[in-house]
Amino acid sequence: MKDTPVVDDNNLIAERLESLKAGIFGGLSVCLTFLITTFLNNLLLAKYFTALSILQLNIQDWRWWISAVISCFCGLLFGVTYRYIIRSDENPQLKAGGVLAFGLVRGLTQIDVGLCCYSTILPFVVLGTESVVWFAMSAIALNTAIKLGWIKPFKST
DSSP states (O other): OOOOOHHHHHHHHHHHHHHHHHHHHHHHHHHHHHHHHHHHIIIIIHHHOGGGGGGOOOTTSHHHHHHHHHHHHHHHHHHHHHHHHHTTOOOHHHHHHHHHHHHHHHHHHHHHHHHHHOSOOHHHHHHHHHHHHHHHHHHHHHHHHHHTTSSOOOOOO
């Protein structure tokens, strides 16, 4: 038999709901940033720089949809994790560290694949930079949502 008070269960449920809200918010913000960067890749980079033509994806292409779903899922994971990383601190190193951890892991993996499979690395450097931008924009959105009270910060115990 569990001797945990009902108050602790309610706090646990409330914390999980806040994490879910942060995850959904993070997923949506990364998805929006994905749409913007894909638009820029297709309209500017891939069109005017032949070395970056590999970045061009069409919305009718199944690879675009897979990339969109992956970006949203990465954003969801980032949103949940970022809420726990920053807690109620105002430590800029924690905030930047969370963004760089997610962005660099994703971005450096793309660069590694580019080194192994393609003759040019430039498109993958662009994608790596894009990854850091995705999570930086998501962090800005999450920080704003926390300041506006839409998402409650995780309280350190």
